[in-house]
Amino acid sequence: MSTTTIELPKALAAxxxxxxxxLGMNRDRLLREAVEARLRQADGEAQPSLYDRSRDLCGxxxxxxxxxxxxxxxxxxxxSWKR
Numbered sequence: 001m002s003t004t005t006i007e008l009p010k011a012l013a014a015x016x017x018x019x020x021x022x023l024g025m026n027r028d029r030l031l032r033e034a035v036e037a038r039l040r041q042a043d044g045e046a047q048p049s050l051y052d053r054s055r056d057l058c059g060x061x062x063x064x065x066x067x068x069x070x071x072x073x074x075x076x077x078x079x080s081w082k083r
Contacts, residue, residue, distance in 0.1 A: 008016065020030045041047070069075075 016027050020027045
């Protein structure tokens with residue numbers, strides 16, 4: 001691994017330390033991951049879809065109806081304002 005030295009404004013260095021501590025990682029690792037993510041973005045690699053980012057939330061509401069799109073009673077009168 002090669003070593004690179006950078007100078008950060010005090011506010012950015014403080015934010016880096018604060019976020020690294022909150023995430024439970026050292027500053028070096030956080031910087032490496034941030035640089036890797038930015039380089040992937042600059043190279044045009046596909047970003048994760050909204051589904052990929054939120055799939056752990058799917059089905060997380062316990063008391064909601066299962067599938068309103070197939071419930072004909074629920075769809076009765078849907079979009080009637082368009083007519």
